Amino acid sequence: MTTIEQLTQRFGGEGFASSRFRDNVRFDIPPQSLIEVLTFLKSDCGFDLLVDITAVDLLEYPDARNRFRVIYALANTATAERLYLRTHLDLPNPALASVVPLWLGANWMEREVFDMFGIGFDGHPNLKRILMPEEFTAFPLRKDYPLRGRGERHNFPVITRAES
Amino acid sequence: MAIAASDNVFMTQLDAAANWARSNSLWPMPFATACCGIELMATASSRYDIARFGAEVMRFSPRQCDLLIVAGRVVMKMLPVLQRIWLQMPEPKWCISMGACACTGGVFDTYAVVLGVDRFIPVDIYVPGCPPRPEQLLASIIELQNAIKKHGTLTGKEFADRRTATGPAPLSLEELRRSRDYLLLQAEQDEAAAEKRAETATKHHP
Numbered sequence: 001m002t003t004i005e006q007l008t009q010r011f012g013g014e015g016f017a018s019s020r021f022r023d024n025v026r027f028d029i030p031p032q033s034l035i036e037v038l039t040f041l042k043s044d045c046g047f048d049l050l051v052d053i054t055a056v057d058l059l060e061y062p063d064a065r066n067r068f069r070v071i072y073a074l075a076n077t078a079t080a081e082r083l084y085l086r087t088h089l090d091l092p093n094p095a096l097a098s099v100v101p102l103w104l105g106a107n108w109m110e111r112e113v114f115d116m117f118g119i120g121f122d123g124h125p126n127l128k129r130i131l132m133p134e135e136f137t138a139f140p141l142r143k144d145y146p147l148r149g150r151g152e153r154h155n156f157p158v159i160t161r162a163e164s
Numbered sequence: 165m166a167i168a169a170s171d172n173v174f175m176t177q178l179d180a181a182a183n184w185a186r187s188n189s190l191w192p193m194p195f196a197t198a199c200c201g202i203e204l205m206a207t208a209s210s211r212y213d214i215a216r217f218g219a220e221v222m223r224f225s226p227r228q229c230d231l232l233i234v235a236g237r238v239v240m241k242m243l244p245v246l247q248r249i250w251l252q253m254p255e256p257k258w259c260i261s262m263g264a265c266a267c268t269g270g271v272f273d274t275y276a277v278v279l280g281v282d283r284f285i286p287v288d289i290y291v292p293g294c295p296p297r298p299e300q301l302l303a304s305i306i307e308l309q310n311a312i313k314k315h316g317t318l319t320g321k322e323f324a325d326r327r328t329a330t331g332p333a334p335l336s337l338e339e340l341r342r343s344r345d346y347l348l349l350q351a352e353q354d355e356a357a358a359e360k361r362a363e364t365a366t367k368h369h370p
């Protein structure tokens with residue numbers, strides 16, 4: 001039985017869906033059942049490696065019904081099988097449960113998603129910015145944030161020759 | 165300024181001696197953040213040999229250097245570090261902005277990259293190129309040596325009248341507009357949210 005068959009057998013109903021593009025297997029889940037599905041995948045299906053956590057801002061994306069898509073890339077190191085678990089979130093307060101209790105490596109990945117998209121992770125041990133400076137206020141990978149910023153890179157003292 | 169002297173005292177022979185010594189022993193502080201750093205290393209290596217011009221003593225402590233070479237793009241998180249390094253260098257000191265990114269930000273016109281270090285620290289020589297060839301860096305060092313020999317003074321008088329930033333003003337008009345639009349949008353959203361809250365409050369307590 002394939003993983004997708006196992007998943008659809010165990011978790012059916014509203015919000016669950018599976019799709020496939022070539023060898024890219026995806027499984028969509030509602031955000032509230034994230035921990036349940038990931039625990040099942042880790043303990044029963046052998047997906048022992050969390051490869052990455054990333055997000056997409058679907059603002060002005062054709063046919064998108066939600067604002068954010070968070071993607072969990074999983075791998076089974078025994079069979080080399082890969083699975084992309086996707087869940088969708090909306091403004092205001094997009095938040096998910098933290099998966100740090102399942103994979104310690106999720107710590108920095110969730111911090112990066114938080115830093116770039118402003119998606120919160122409840123139960124994260126240390127949820128603060130990881131790439132941008134602490135005093136940065138925006139979430140730069142959101143599509144409504146201008147590429148050239150809002151003047152953040154100009155907020156420094158100017159040192160002239162006469163004074164130094 | 166190394167020595168205090170009143171403005172109407174000119175020590176031409178001493179100036180010339182100091183300029184000769186200073187220009188022929190520039191100690192570079194390599195601030196290499198990107199691919200320009202590789203060219204900087206090539207300039208220091210035996211083929212191009214920056215030692216021919218007396219500038220081979222690369223020191224990784226700013227307190228021992230008098231020439232800052234900014235080689236590569238500087239992001240907004242790195243700029244306070246660069247400014248601190250510049251302030252830690254002893255007088256007299258000079259700065260070379262090497263490559264397109266250090267001079268103008270290059271192709272990295274994004275929220276995170278500073279559009280030219282000359283907006284925030286003084287720059288004496290700009291080296292164009294992406295990255296510039298070692299010959300160009302050597303030419304800039306020769307140019308700087310000539311400038312020191314020509315304009316340098318023992319007391320560092322020539323720096324005193326440079327009271328403005330070398331580069332353009334930090335905020336461009338376009339950037340100001342973008343910030344203003346965002347603030348207006350925020351105010352609008354806050355107002356709408358407050359109205360909505362007031363509406364629901366009256367609904368619950370008519």
